[in-house]
Amino acid sequence: MTSFAIYVLAALAEIAGCFGFWAWLRLGKSPAWAVLGVLSLVIFALLLTRIEAGAAGRAFAAYGGVYIIASLAWMQVVEGARPDRWDLIGGVICLAGAALILFGPRTN
Structure with a gap:
C-alpha cells in the first residue's frame, strides 16, 4: 500500500474516532459512539506506523496535510x-x- 493511501485511511480513522466522541459529548449520542471512536483511533495509530519515513516526526508532520484535506471532505460529506x-x-x-x-x- 502506498504512503498516500495509508495517510488517507489513517485520516479517515482519526476523524471518525474524534467524531465518535463529538457525537457522544456534543450531539447527545449513545456512549457506544465513544467506544467506536476509541477503536477507530487505535486503527489510526496502527496505520500511521506503516509509513516509510526516517523519523516518526516527519511521518506525523507530512500526515498533517492529508488530515486537513480529509477533514474538509468529512465536513462536506458527513456534516453537510x-x-x-x-x-x-x-x-x-x-x-x-x-x-x-x-x-x-534528504542529505542524510
Whole structure:
C-alpha cells in the first residue's frame, strides 16, 4: 500500500474516532459512539506506523496535510457543510507542504 493511501485511511480513522466522541459529548449520542471512536483511533495509530519515513516526526508532520484535506471532505460529506474557497486553498497549501516534507530530497 502506498504512503498516500495509508495517510488517507489513517485520516479517515482519526476523524471518525474524534467524531465518535463529538457525537457522544456534543450531539447527545449513545456512549457506544465513544467506544467506536476509541477503536477507530487505535486503527489510526496502527496505520500511521506503516509509513516509510526516517523519523516518526516527519511521518506525523507530512500526515498533517492529508488530515486537513480529509477533514474538509468529512465536513462536506458527513456534516453537510461545504468548504469555502479559503478552506480549499489552505488545504492545497498544506497538502503541498506535506508532500515536500515526505518526498523532499534528504542529505542524510
